[in-house]
Amino acid sequence: MRFSKMHGIGNDFVVIDARRAPLALAPERIRAMADRHTGIGCDQLLSVEAPRDPSCAFYYGIWNADGSPSGQCGNGVRCVAAWLHRAGALALDVPVRIESPSGPVGVRVLDAQRVTVDMGEPAFEPARIPFLAEAPGTSYPLALAAGDVQIGVVSMGNPHAVMVVDDLADPALERLGPQVTGHPRFTEGANAGFVQILERGHLRLRVHERGAGWTQACGTGACAAMAVLRRRGQVDERVQVDLPGGRLQIDWRGPGHALWMTGPAAFAFEGDWLQDTGR
Incomplete structure (x- = not known):
């Protein structure tokens, strides 16, 4: 399994290309990948997938280091947008909707390492x-x-x-x-x-x-x-x-x-996770 290691101001992620098929990993495998001593190490694992919502260009899944799913990740969505830009799927300075587990968000890649995100209106109820x-x-x-x-x-x-x-x-x-x-x-x-x-x-x-x-x-x-x-x-x-x-x-x-968040997204390294051995 090929992965990219990324971070948004230190909040770090394992990003996996799952555009051809949705990612299906057991919680224990996610925990193993997230382990900072015996795995890759991350706060969250992110998948880049085909959209469920036809109004969106892509979908991204989010899993915490303990294997539990998450609804949203602000630093993560910037990394997903930067990953898609590097993959040739998002142009610079063009607004695009991508789908999170909590619903669509708007993103705009300002340059190769800086992204602004429409996070929607905060909910206080x-x-x-x-x-x-x-x-x-x-x-x-x-x-x-x-x-x-x-x-x-x-x-x-x-x-x-x-x-x-x-x-x-x-x-x-x-x-x-x-x-x-x-x-x-x-x-x-x-x-x-x-x-x-x-x-x-x-x-x-x-x-x-x-x-x-x-x-x-x-x-x-x-x-x-x-x-x-x-x-x-x-x-x-x-x-x-x-x-x-x-x-x-x-x-x-x-x-x-809507509330907007702007900040950096950076690539750290690429690698392969050896699924058959659990490493």
């Missing part, structure tokens, strides 16, 4: 995330082992919890991340984002992803943090988000408008 709450709000108390914390919740095609913090280096976050990700009020788990507001147009962010743990970057997490804070009036409509692996630009005018 608790039932759409899904998140258990008696009524919609901009902030919710969440009971954790260390006490209650305040979070915002949003779906960017996958569920997110966003918590504003003063210090991203606080050791307490190492414990809070997994607790928020696995909290029972998120019935399908959640990506836990911890955001520091530097200015109205500048954020710093760390994300503990469901199925992958702490990552160098999370594209949908950057979108989620900006969306939650924009809805509260705490940031401007264009924000630079710094993650451990690098910077993303997020643009959102507000309710009724």
Whole structure:
């Protein structure tokens, strides 16, 4: 099985060409490929496939490092678009719709290593995330082992919890991340984002992803943090988000408008996975 190893500001992927037939891998095989000691190593595995939706040019599947499926991946979709461009399937600066497990997204390849993506309108209704709450709000108390914390919740095609913090280096976050990700009020788990507001147009962010743990970057997490804070009036409509692996630009005018994410996508190496031996 031929693969490409790619990353979006450190959030890394194994990308597989499955345009001739949908990818069918057991969760244990995905976990083996994602293993950083005995496999290729990645946060997510991505497949590039023929579209299910006739309005889209391609479909991409997403699996977390633990073998579980995912609905959306912001850094991943940029890598898929860059992969398709290198394969001669997407032209520069031409808007194209490609299909994710959560539905279509619009992409435009700006150059060989930079892509902008229409991530759709953020969904804040608790039932759409899904998140258990008696009524919609901009902030919710969440009971954790260390006490209650305040979070915002949003779906960017996958569920997110966003918590504003003063210090991203606080050791307490190492414990809070997994607790928020696995909290029972998120019935399908959640990506836990911890955001520091530097200015109205500048954020710093760390994300503990469901199925992958702490990552160098999370594209949908950057979108989620900006969306939650924009809805509260705490940031401007264009924000630079710094993650451990690098910077993303997020643009959102507000309710009724699509949110856009712009950032890099890079190739690391190519290889062959020897399926018959499990390596």
